[in-house]
Amino acid sequence: MKLFKEKLAWAAPIAVILIIALFSINLFAQGDPKGRNLPVALIVNDEGAHVEAVEKALEQMSKGSGEGEPMFAFTEEKEEEIKDLFKDKQYYAALVIPEGYNDQLDHVLINKSPATLKIYINQGYNVTGANMAKNALNTLISQLNQQYYSNFATQLAGQKIDLNSASVLVNPIVTEEKVFNEVTAATANGSAPTLMAVPAWVGALIGGFIVFLASSNVLKREMLTRKQTLRLMGEQILFGVLIALFSGFTVATLGYIAGINMPSYLLVASFVSFAAFCFFLIISAITAWIGKTAITLFMVVMLLGMGVLMTPKEMLPDFFVYFIRPWVPIRFASEGLREIFYFGSGFYTGASFNTIIGIGVAGLIIYILSIFKPVRVPKKVNAE
Template identity: 75%
Template sequence: MRLFKEKLAWVAPIAVILIIALFSLNLFAQGDPKVKNLPIALITSDEGSHVDAVKEAIEQMSKGIDGEEPMLTFSSEKEADIEELFAQKEYYAALVIPEGYNDAVQNAMTSNTSATLKIYINQGFNMTGANFAKTALNGLVTQISDQYSTNLIGQLGDQQIDANQASVLVHPVVSEEKVFNAITTATANGSAPTLLAVPAWVGALIGGFIVFLATSSIYKKEMLTRKQTLRLMSGQVLFGVIIALFSGFTVATLAQIAGINMPSYFLVAFFVSFAAFCFYLLVSAITAWIGKPAITLFMVVMLLGMGVLMTPQEMLPSFFVNFIRPWVPIRFASEGLREIFYFGSGFYTGESFNTILGIGIAGLLIFLLSIFKPVRTKTSAK
């Protein structure tokens, strides 16, 4: 058959293999995530042998199993600093040994009251990471409690106890949880920031590419001077503003219709617009220099990025942490919206805002520098 002799036809199966391979890379990020070194704050407000027992259990937990990295890593902090540390996303959770804990354990059977270890959960940081930290810390408290329970039962022997003592005997140590930066209801279980950030990238990509095709057709029809080219590029930037505003307000409106609990409609709309405009400048810059292949490049970035957007970096393979995660622009929009949704931020979201702005400025400069590309000249027919 003639088709099988065409070299271009054989590009199709090769392209399919490459595309499937790119999609499948996310299987390595999502297929069997293993938690490594999830940062946890340890707040110690008491001292004594029973406090030392908790620290010993933490030390054993921090060693890992079979030479592997531990699931949790603990760092000592002060309780007065924990809200700020949580706001800075330094920790997913904190284990607190409160004042009076040592005496509470010592006198549990006589006071008929279980001793309490507190667990603080930084839910807004990342729901997956915070839930894992919560489960692991509750497991640690249960382990400590079971050790005391076994010892107490051995000491009591056949001694009669009342119902209140029986409850303490089974659970001599219990946990008390407190949530910080809570994930509000109707925000897709904490996924709303990412779900709203992705359209900002897609809108910038599609809008930038369409405007690029429109300007390309102008360049083909007539030869422009650099001054005319600069004027045309100014039009592209203006179109970017329009596209960004359409993107931001469309996303916010659809989110409102879908029942997403947004802290502020206009705040979300303008932040998504800001991110979309900066991404548009980046797309315009790269397409101005390398043309249509840039779209493939940006699609690859998006495909690779989808596997890392909602997963804590402590649950990702090192390859994704070092070579994929730092280069995914959507992540910064997602983190900015997370600050707005769960950390009470305004339009300026700190590091994420600065990074997005940096992307936009770099994109604009690279875009403007494309004016120095060689000007196409028409060849006269002989």
């Protein structure tokens, strides 16, 4: 029973609990995701009683049920602006009431032609969010169809109707869908940007740690001056460039072999390399200040981040939205690649690019400042 008296042995089950809890925390993000206030645009190009009926149904949907938040938040917009709003990732979808809709529905049985409502889908923003919005809007239109069917059936009770009239009677409203920023085929159903961004972080993390260990060995063997230490740091940064290039072009090459439909091999490889280098700088900076503990910290960041990368923020618990999502560097690489894959962006991807380069610049500054970190000098033991 000697082992039971060892404190280190008792640390094992505690460590297991902590590690499993850490790995399982994403269950809270992915266990039962529910949409809350997913932004959907409403475009009204007509007026009349039937238009008001649609608006009333949307208003009811916006209120939700019970004490919980509604699934969608509708905002009225202009049709000529929707393309830019979608590009800016303001909405997952849009419902369009086209001009003439009210008149079409007034004369639907006479003309034997259904009225049309349009659904615009911002697929590249997030496939899950866009599909959820599309399905909800289609359900809403199905409910409107059911209401009109009941009214028309009452009006036509006892009358003979032909086949065309019967078809319109059942579905007096049809939908016309249009996809914006389409998720192209062979991109893992929209997951390719995230799947290709994660290796940028992992490569920077592993490469940065190995270079840190190699540099530590040099510092242990030799007593370097501040100028020599600065030169050693410059060599680490050069290794960072090499690691980043290997990361980016390896990811792009494997993506090409796997059949991923990349808009440009060189563009994807360059962007992943850029992200990996900036990640390498921040990893090297924190590691230079706090040592090997930093690797554990960055592993935790990666594990916590995996649950938020492909899920719309409106489907995440508040804890993940406010305390996890803003601090996950991989997310910005994923969003940048999403701009490249589905929004026609070049190397500069806007906000995501700015954030990544900000991470890199901050990392470089913090890393250089580590040269002023106090160095512990081993105490010499005097022989008696």
